[in-house]
Amino acid sequence: MIRFVVDSSADFLAEELKEKNIELVPLNISLAGETYQDGVTLERNQFYEILTGQEDFPKTSQPSPDDFLSIFEDAKEKGDDVICILLSSSLSGTCQSAHLCKNMAEYDPIYIVDSLSATIGIKLIVDHAIDLRNKGMSAKEIVAGLEDLKSRIRIFAGVDTLEFLCRGGRVSRASAAIGELANIKPIITVTQEGTVAVAGKCLGKNKALRFITDKLAENPADPDFPLYTIYTYGEDNTEKLESKLEKSGIPFAKRLQVGATIGAHVGPGAFGIIYIAK
Incomplete structure (x- = not known):
């Protein structure tokens, strides 16, 4: 049997995890003085x-090694193969934690996949992996x-306010204040190296929407x-954004x-698209 494991950054719904028999390892999020298990x-x-x-930027930490x-x-005891598809190693130590636990378990048929992605980008990878398993492929x-x-994988997300990029240290407070006055709408992406970066800066929401559809055309x-x-x-x-896609004859799933x-x-207020390019 091949088992799939994801961390909570993949943004699967609870019912979807159950339906697809995917095992979840939650990240920890510290916010407003409390620590939560993401998605749990x-x-x-x-x-x-x-x-x-509140004004503090949330801190995300890797899952507990015990998870x-x-x-x-359990997989070792049952003789199952395990494929872990996890948040980009450039954004979290989750992959490192999984490798450490694999060594502790002393079990070779555990595969740790660095998605080099985040959120629905990971979901796309996992769903494809399940399709490959259903076609009879081995874990390897x-x-x-x-x-x-x-x-x-391509991720483009328009930002409605600069406040949270400022809180996270990606833009200075002065730049954020000027940008808000000028109605600047940055477009965030996850690079092929798995890092979060600014793909562009647009003057107003309409241009931000056009930037995203132009990227899709490219x-x-x-x-x-x-x-x-x-x-x-x-x-x-x-x-x-969906209205613009529909007018351009571009189908979207959900x-x-x-x-x-x-x-x-x-x-x-953020908006965007996540897809797999040709």
């Missing part, structure tokens, strides 16, 4: 409500088959995979909510 004791809307009500170790030891073959896919989506629209907290901006990993940087 902290729901997404609750996260954004707390985030907007990985209990899964690995599945992991090899994910390498090309990882390099083709790097068209692979029709064999779903294109998702995304939102954080509040869906009006994403509805406008609208999905992004959780704390990327949401902490972009804040409420």
Whole structure:
């Protein structure tokens, strides 16, 4: 049997994890003086409500090693293969923690995949891996088959306010103040190296929407995979983006909510797309 493990940054819904038989290892989030297990004791809307009500930037820490170790030891006892598809190693020590637990379990058929991605980008990888398993591939073959896919994931998210980029140290307070006055809307991406970066800065929301659709035109989506629209907290901006996609004849599969990993940087009102390029 091949088992799949994700951390909570993949932003799967609880019912989806159950339906697809995916095992979850939650990240820890420290926010407003409390520590939560992402996706377990902290729901997404609750996260954004707390985030907007205080000034500190949330701190995300890697899962407890015990969470990985209990899964690995159970797999060893049952003779199962395990494929862990985890948050980019440039954003978290989760992969490192999983490797450490693999060594502690002393069990070779555990595969640690650095997604070099985040949020729904990880979901795309996991869903493809499940498809490959269902086609009869071995765990080793599945992991090899994910390498090309990882390099083709594209994430573009428009930011409605600079406040949260400022809190996270990605823009200075002075730059944020000037940017808000000028109605600057940055576009955030996750690079192919797995880091969060600014892909562009747009003057106003309409130009930000156009920037995203232009990026999609430059790097068209692979029709064999779903294109998702995304939102954080509040869906009006994403509805406008979807309207532009529809007018351009670009199909999208579904609208999905992004959780704390990327949401902490972009804040409420963010909008964007996540897909696999041709």
